[in-house]
Amino acid sequence: MGYGGDMRVKIRFFAAPREAMGMGEIEQVLPAGATVGELLDALTAQYPVLVPYAGFIRVAVNRVYAGREAELHDGDEVAWLPPVGGG
Amino acid sequence: MKLFEVTTKSISVDEVIARLADPAIGALTTFIGVVRNNSEGREVLYLDYEAYPEMAEEALRQIGDEIRARWKTIREVTIVHRVGRLEIGETAVVIALSAAHRQETFDALRYAIDRLKEIVPIWKKEVWKGGEEWKSEQ
Numbered sequence: 001m002g003y004g005g006d007m008r009v010k011i012r013f014f015a016a017p018r019e020a021m022g023m024g025e026i027e028q029v030l031p032a033g034a035t036v037g038e039l040l041d042a043l044t045a046q047y048p049v050l051v052p053y054a055g056f057i058r059v060a061v062n063r064v065y066a067g068r069e070a071e072l073h074d075g076d077e078v079a080w081l082p083p084v085g086g087g
Numbered sequence: 088m089k090l091f092e093v094t095t096k097s098i099s100v101d102e103v104i105a106r107l108a109d110p111a112i113g114a115l116t117t118f119i120g121v122v123r124n125n126s127e128g129r130e131v132l133y134l135d136y137e138a139y140p141e142m143a144e145e146a147l148r149q150i151g152d153e154i155r156a157r158w159k160t161i162r163e164v165t166i167v168h169r170v171g172r173l174e175i176g177e178t179a180v181v182i183a184l185s186a187a188h189r190q191e192t193f194d195a196l197r198y199a200i201d202r203l204k205e206i207v208p209i210w211k212k213e214v215w216k217g218g219e220e221w222k223s224e225q
Binding site for chain 2: 012014015016018060063065079081082083084085086087
């Protein structure tokens with residue numbers, strides 16, 4: 001845990017939103033108990049370039065798909081995943 | 088030897104199929120995805136694939152688990168996906184299934200590629216003359 005009950009999570013970006021961000025990874029400090037949805041809202045407020053992608057993404061927490069209601073923990077790796085297109 | 092792999096190296100279909108070698112099998116059913124030179128009327132120059140590699144390999148393994156839970160006759164599954172810049176005609180993905188008999192391998196193979204396009208965190212950028220675009224079938 002960080003100071004004052006805050007926690008720190010890592011966010012990874014891929015494909016188009018990674019290019020829009022100009023980087024593949026950032027760290028974000030959040031209040032303890034914050035959810036995926038609260039993180040997404042904080043990110044789109046802080047990085048307006050993400051807004052066009054926000055409606056289409058899925059999120060993984062520690063490599064497992066997670067919903068907006070999922071609670072985050074200090075040290076989590078959150079991935080911002082645009083629609084996949086392998087094969 | 089990994090059965091579920093994301094690699095930056097060129098894929099040898101023979102080498103992937105050899106991962107399923109087993110004297111008890113009578114069928115090896117394989118899908119090979121290759122880079123096509125056109126898309127929606129455009130002339131594609133090359134593709135650039137990107138993965139979340141650690142999660143992608145876990146998702147490929149999950150597909151293998153789902154197949155073997157659903158079709159008890161499928162003995163083993165291997166899926167290898169390449170990432171990075173791929174030229175026209177190069178192999179992007181190989182999926183191979185082994186079984187004693189062929190019957191259920193075709194349905195299982197279709198499931199594997201459909202599921203890959205649905206859950207595996209891999210992205211494809213088409214690059215054509217004068218532009219580029221990240222593509223998804225979702």
